[in-house]
Amino acid sequence: MRVSRRSMLKGSALAGAVAATPAVAAMASPVPLVVFDSRIPESAAFAAAKDTQRAIDLALGAADAARAIKFPQVVTGLTRWSDWTALRGVMEAQGLRLSDEIRAAAPLSGRTHLFLWTMTAR
The missing domain is CATH 3.40.50 (Rossmann fold)
Structure with a gap:
């Protein structure tokens, strides 16, 4: 599997949102x-x-x-x-x-x- 720049940016944005609040964490990971x-x-x-x-x-x-x-x-x-x-x-x-x-x-x-x-x- 290749890792693209787009997937890396998505992953870091998601990690930031997850760290921000528990409510966002619950919605961000269905x-x-x-x-x-x-x-x-x-x-x-x-x-x-x-x-x-x-x-x-x-x-x-x-x-x-x-x-x-x-x-x-x-x-x-x-x-x-x-x-x-x-x-x-x-x-x-x-x-x-x-x-x-x-x-x-x-x-x-x-x-x-x-x-x-x-x-x-x-």
Whole structure:
């Protein structure tokens, strides 16, 4: 995963807001909905590392995943490009906007078509 200047600035701004007040800290860190595909080792490892109760496995069906996304504040995923583009339209219709998108390296499988992405509420 590459670290960009934009993500560093976002991180420092977020850290400053979190340090400022407990109320801001509570609002600044909503639990993300994690989207992954358990058939891809890197994607499954990504979901396991997030340690969240809110996760959608695309191996169970993309149509089911699209129906399961109901107005979250933050959605993050490590998926194939085709899954990402299909889900992106559903999430944009619910008011989420793209905040980060990176082509991810996949050392376990040698795949080059995985994308790490995050969408947040406006």
